[in-house]
C-alpha cells in the first residue's frame with residue numbers, strides 16, 4: 449500500500465508538538481528516541497526524523513512528501529515548497545538586534561555593519577529591499593553572543609520571549625518576519641499521495657479548530673433568553689433545550705477560546721447561571 453512520507457524534526461523545539469498534533473489527529477507512531485524512521489500503526493504514513501534545517505532539501509528532492517517545519521526555515525531556503533496548513537505552534541519572529549547601549553534610528557544604521565546570523569538569505573533580501581549593504585557573518589548557533597565577543601555589530605536571529613536578547617544585552621530593532629510551524633508540501637508529491645495528504649489535512653484542520661474552541665453549556669431564565677442568545681456565536685446557532693424546571697432553558701454552544709472570558713462575563717451579567725466550559729476534542733465542519 450502507498451504511504452505518505454512525512455518529515456518531522458528529530459529533536460528540538462518542534463519535535464514534541466509535531467508528534468502531539470499527529471497523535472491528536474488519531475495517528476499512532478512509535479517514538480523511539482534513536483529511530484530515524486517509523487511507520488504509523490493506523491494511517492498509511494511513514495515518519496522520517498530529520499534536522500529542521502535539512503528538511504527543505506528533502507522536500508525539494510521528493511525524498512519526503514510533506515513535513516512539519518518552521519515557516520522561517522522555508523522562507524530562508526524553501527524555494528518551490530508550498531505551505532498547506534499553518535499549525536499555530538512554535539510561534540516566533542526573525543529579528544535584527546543590536547547592543548542595548550547603541551542608539552538606533554532606522555534600518556539604514558546597518559549600512560556597512562557586520563551582522564551575525566544563521567539566516568543569510570532572509571537578511572540579504574530584507575536589507576536589499578531597504579537599499580542597505582551589510583557584511584554577513586554566517587554562524588549556526590549561539591548567534592546572540594556575537595556582538596559581545598566582537599564578532600559582529602548586530603545579529604539576526606529568532607526571538608520569542610526576548611529573554612536570550614535580554615541576557616546578552618541586546619535589543620530588537622527590526623522584526624523581519626513572523627513564523628509558526630507549518631505543514632509543507634514537496635513539489636514532487638504524487639497524485640496518489642496527495643489523496644492521503646488531503647485526508648491528513650482534514651484531520652489536522654479538525655484538531656486545530658477544536659484547539660481554538662470551547663464547548664459552553666449554561667442555564668438561562670426564559671425571559672433573558674433572547675439577550676443571552678444574542679451574545680453567543682455557535683457553529684450554526686446555539687442549541688436551546690427546556691430544563692425540567694419550568695421557566696428555564698439550557699443553552700449549548702461553541703465559543704472561540706480567545707474571546708471566551710469576555711463572553712462569559714457578559715453572559716453572567718445577562719443572567720446566565722451554572723456555566724460549564726468543556727474542551728473539544730475534534731471539530732468537523
Ligand SMILES: Nc1ncnc2c1ncn2[C@@H]1O[C@H](COP(=O)(O)OP(=O)(O)OP(=O)(O)O)[C@@H](O)[C@H]1O
Nearest residue numbers: 460461462499500501518519520538539540606608
Ligand atoms: N525560542 C523559540 N520559540 C518559538 N519557536 C522557536 C524558538 N526557537 C526556534 N523556534 C522554531 O522552532 C524551529 C526549530 O528550532 P530548533 O532550535 O529546535 O532547531 P534548529 O536548531 O533551528 O534546527 P535543527 O533541527 O536543524 O537543529 C525554528 O526553525 C523556529 O521555527
Ligand SMILES: O=P(O)(O)OC[C@H]1O[C@H](OP(=O)(O)OP(=O)(O)O)[C@H](O)[C@@H]1O
Nearest residue numbers: 589590605606607608609610611612613
Ligand atoms: O526569545 P527567546 O524566548 O529567548 O528565544 C530565542 C532563542 O531561542 C532559539 O534558540 P534555542 O533555545 O532553540 O537554542 P539553539 O540556538 O541551540 O537552537 C533562538 O535561536 C534564540 O536564541
Ligand SMILES: [Mg+2]
Nearest residue numbers: 460461589606
Ligand atoms: Mg534553536
